Amino acid sequence: MFTDYTKIIIKSGDGGNGVATFRREKYVAAGGPDGGDGGNGGNVYFQVDKDKNTLIDFRYNKKFKAKNGENGSSSHCNGKYGEDLYIKVPIGTVVKDAKTGKVIADLSKIDQKELILKGGRGGRGNSHFATATRQAPRFSEDGEKGEEKELILELKLLADVGLLGFPNVGKSTFLSIVTDAKPKIANYHFTTLVPNLGVVKTKNGDGFVIADIPRNN
Numbered sequence: 001m002f003t004d005y006t007k008i009i010i011k012s013g014d015g016g017n018g019v020a021t022f023r024r025e026k027y028v029a030a031g032g033p034d035g036g037d038g039g040n041g042g043n044v045y046f047q048v049d050k051d052k053n054t055l056i057d058f059r060y061n062k063k064f065k066a067k068n069g070e071n072g073s074s075s076h077c078n079g080k081y082g083e084d085l086y087i088k089v090p091i092g093t094v095v096k097d098a099k100t101g102k103v104i105a106d107l108s109k110i111d112q113k114e115l116i117l118k119g120g121r122g123g124r125g126n127s128h129f130a131t132a133t134r135q136a137p138r139f140s141e142d143g144e145k146g147e148e149k150e151l152i153l154e155l156k157l158l159a160d161v162g163l164l165g166f167p168n169v170g171k172s173t174f175l176s177i178v179t180d181a182k183p184k185i186a187n188y189h190f191t192t193l194v195p196n197l198g199v200v201k202t203k204n205g206d207g208f209v210i211a212d213i214p215r216n217n
Contacts, residue, residue, distance in 0.1 A: 004056075005153070009150050010117060011044070012065075012085075014069065015146075016070045016079035016082075016143045017038045017071045017122075018072045019035040019038075020139055021035045032130065032136070033125070033135075034125075035126040036072030036073050038070065038122030038125075041069045043066060043115055045086045045115055045116065046095055047086050047111075048110060049088035050111075053209050055089070055153050064085060067082035067083040069081055069143060072122070072123075092108055092156060094153070096151065096152040099150065116149075123142045123143040123144075124141040128141075162210075162211045163210060163211065
């Protein structure tokens with residue numbers, strides 16, 4: 001049993017700003033407020049992907065951000081919502097808050113999806129602030145900022161194949177050739193201090209996990 005471990009930073013989308021505009025038509029000298037609302041920012045979800053075996057993709061891409069909501073416009077046109085971000089992880093991935101160590105999600109079911117961060121709410125346009133005594137509000141509301149969080153991803157797994165052998169005989173080199181893993185390779189003993197994991201992709205589209213296991217004696 002090995003634990004694949006990595007840290008990443010995620011951020012939900014910012015909400016778009018509302019706008020302060022007024023209706024302008026021919027023969028209408030001073031129309032009422034018609035500023036649209038900003039769109040909500042995109043949410044961040046984690047979703048199980050049955051085709052993934054390890055967390056190796058997160059070793060090289062550690063920052064993920066959902067799309068921002070668009071600003072509102074005149075004629076009561078609301079801004080478009082920001083596109084949600086779905087981060088695909090292998091089944092069995094545990095998501096923890098890096099600061100507190102608290103478990104946020106345990107993705108242990110096929111096709112499981114969990115909302116991790118909500119996008120910022122879009123700001124309201126000036127049409128929302130019109131009253132009987134304030135018929136022409138010249139202000140609007142800014143959108144809320146999205147949330148940002150540093151996470152720990154952990155995946156406990158069983159390797160299908162283990163590479164065993166004396167130090168400095170080419171186990172890490174072999175792993176780097178048959179998989180996309182990038183283990184530390186050097187011409188001295190005990191270069192590998194912790195297990196390195198890689199996935200071999202077959203012609204059929206499936207794969208299996210190889211572990212380069214350090215040997216201390």
